[in-house]
Amino acid sequence: MSRNFLFAAALLSSIVAWGPAAHAQVQCISPNSATPHGKPMWVGVLRFAKQSAGCGPNQFFPTANIANSLYRPYLTSGDSPSGISHFLGSNHAMLITNLSATAQFSGSGTYRVCTINGEVDFGGPISGNYTFTQTPAVVDNSTPTITLNGHIDSYGNVAGCSLYFQGVYVRDPQTLP
């Protein structure tokens, strides 16, 4: 994919590789949750539409953007928790992880975010509630296309700060069984 995507992959790989021992505050992915290659994957774009006024006068991200994104929903026993990657601007990447071990980003739940810009993770995990409409509501191995529309709340651990997203994904043909 693009250089941005490759950078994101390298970034996320490095976050996983560091693990809890190297960075005690990074717990976006559990140590035993690495997804083996070859499992179904969805590739797409995620549009960061807006952030709520509750993010404060010095809002986190001044402009909306649209960027490459990966969505890997939980599919079956043994899978890692669901995750969404995204670039918020050219110099800010994030991985949104579902705190439920088995839920897809369909409906409401709780999430955690790893971020990197000038710092990694803002010094600690960002967590809160999410609300997404996922189409189809349940994704399985053969789902060709997925859309996500919704928001994550308490971004930056700031009450009332919500980021709104609209994403669309297609099944990566390189992971077809």
Next chain:
Amino acid sequence: MKWKSLLAAIIGLSAAVLSQAAWAQASHMFTGVLAITNVTSPACDPVGIQAHALNSVFRPRLLAGEPTAAIIVFGNQGELVQMQEAGISPANMNGSGTYNGTFFDPNTGKVLVWRADPNNTFNLTVTSTQPPASPVPVKAISNYIYVSGTIDNFAGLPGCSLTVNGAYTQPVAAP
């Protein structure tokens, strides 16, 4: 003399503003990903294309006077492909029709153009969702656009057929 300079500056500025306005009011575009799920071999081998999900833009034709609908695909190594409907029917490539193709290959630095060939056919299903009704024909306010089907005679190669599955969403700054 000063007035002439001022007038020229105003005219120049106005032209620039108008030009930018015209650019801002350009055709609607939808950003997404096109998965090439199957490539016929050996017909497509000369262009080295493989099953892959690639960044893409779908530009529909929504108003009279706009260019015909097109699918633009960006490869991982700088490749650029445009497949533009040869006519205005079927609307926004939803159905069977013919297209004109352009393929920039950064490996050779050449631009391949294949057009005005009745063998350049597509057979696509193009739908969109627009709450609360879905699916609907592609509109400016469509939330998502889906493209699936086949594109034949790719790169002007007889027998070279791509099976595609694409999905697109509104850009950040929709006109």
